[in-house]
Amino acid sequence: MLLRLPRTMLLGSRLYSSIARLAPPRQQSRSYSASVDSSVEPIRGLDLGVAHSKLLLRTVASMRNNAELQAQGVSEGDSKKMNMCQAINDAMRHTLATDDTAVVFGEDVAFGGVFRCSVGLAEEFGNERIFNTPLTEQGIAGFAIGMAAMGHTAVAEIQFADYIFPAFDQIVNEAAKYRYRSGNEFNVGGLTIRAPCAAVGHGGHYHSQSPEAFFAHVPGLKVVVPRSPIQAKGLLLAAIRDPNPTLFFEPKILYRSAAEQVPTDDYVLPLSKAEVVRTGKDVTVVGYGAQMYALENAVQMIERDMPGVTCELIDLRTILPYDADTVAESVNKTGRLVVAHEAPRTQGFAAELAAEIQERCFLRLESPIERVCGLFVPHPLVFERFYMPCAVRSYEAIRRSLSY
């Protein structure tokens, strides 16, 4: 009897051999990879990106040394190597285990989520607590507000920050104003909305946005952006437990690429408190999220090319309400400020920080405040390397600030 192969298999193999006969692709580099060839100027010899970052606490020893984890009493406890998506999963697990009113919902969260941040939760806590919603961001946000108005803890997921805009009315007009407009008769402190954000190398217009600036303009909201697994777990737990509606934007490129020794215990990190991740005396460099790794490389390039110069690198962590005091204290020491973020420059968050620091530190400033940001174009696909405030652009801006 003849073995009948399925038609699709035959077609597939024909296609495969056709492709194999084509000439090799024009560009040798993988066009949509996030990595850059480190044999070229000005990054020659440097190990770039999150894979080589010294900001990550990869060893148990480095984790134990962290002052904030020590203050929380978890630095001496158990830890486990987790990437950022596992750390976020762990934070949600702790939430569900300690708060009976907590639920997690959004599109596709039940099977584990498109980024696997909710893997295992439905199996452990049941599908009355971890459930899929229909495809409606305005519905997800409104539903979450209603649950929180009843005093429950609603952890809602928006699948990509790019799709948060249908929920803008609910977030800005309802969630943000809920306590104030009711004279504190009601509040939605139990509301947390999580969304993957920022560039991922191949996301284009609608899988790469950083919308924090839209929400940073709204009294009543909190906005948080973590840079690493340890940060994400602690900040997310803090955001969920904070008695105000909070948006938690997770740089998606870090989900798998950033891994640390994360304490397995329950802990929170402080909201509205920036972290000085590297001390220096000559210039203050501020960023948040995945941008921290580009800035780390820029600082390494500066300190290599301008011996004796040291840069103070600050992770803002909470965008609203933000810790202007830590930044002002640093600028009063260094006299120079560079702010960087992936979101477009015009009306981006750096504009707010620049205006505030200019007001507080005017006489101390030695040079104009530099902003290194995404270009004022919709986040482009094939041009992303030009759009991004990459290490080289950030390096150039810090140089300008130091050479003014």
Add this chain to the structure above:
Amino acid sequence: MLILNAMDQILYEAQRQGRISFYMTSFGEEAIIGSAAALDPKDQVFGQYREAGVLLQRGFTLEQFMNQCYSNEKDLGKGRQMPIHYGSKELHFQTISSPLATQIPQAAGAAYAMRREGSKQCAICYFGEGAASEGDFHAGLNMAATIGCPVIFYCRNNGYAISTPSIEQYRGDGIASRGIGYGIDTIRVDGNDIWAIYSATKAARQIAVEQNKPVLIEAMTYRVSHHSTSDDSSAYRSTKEVEDWSKRDNPISRMRAWLIGKDWWTKGEDAEITKAAKADVLRAFAAAEALKRPAIRHMFEDVYDQLPPELEREKAEIEALIKKYPDYYQVNEFGR
């Protein structure tokens, strides 16, 4: 219904005289009180803006209504919102907000919370046929149906959304036909028959709490009122149309006729009630008008659970400013 009617008449006049900034009446839609009566007092109410009758039935006092409309220091809302944006935690009535239909998915979520608590309570969500065109209506009903939320969606189809008549609002068979599309048990009732509303709401409540699913009620009524004090509806409909409706199909006259038919009421008996209601309203009104506005510090509180540093700074700036220019800012009108 008579008390609501009396309060509406007086507060509408108050706005016309410039004593309060804004008002919305419920003329012709007083039968909504029937829906409130069919609920448990702990059922959560999410309203739109024309549900003062529900709040009255729950026990909101005339003083509380006036205090909110006057934005005085006794307003539960602390003077932050326009008149008629009532709310009461004690009476389980969520504070009204101006954006339309936002309450619909919220009511679904609140109902889900109650389902999780096993409290056998439900949520009721009121909205007009105009608000039902918003995306939030679609989102809220669909979510309530798929997730299984004990919520009653109550549509007040009163024929107008400001100047837009229902023929320009939808082309299908009202709002009730949409419920079927979402897989939701639906009923259309005579929105001017207080007993029909009461029965329908009672039945809906039972379905909602026993089966943990939503029910849609479309109550057909007529907006005798102008949309609000900012509207003069003679610009888009004839006064004859309004008068005809008022005479032919009015919840208060229908109730009166029904009671008289049962020999439980006599003609002219409500004149006394109306007179007493008006006196009560005027008394509460005078008291509310005499009070000061809320203390200025209430402008800064409740944005967050605690004042962030930014607001502490702004508060200090404003305090310095009003110290320098007390007459310009008319600080004597505000409490301490």
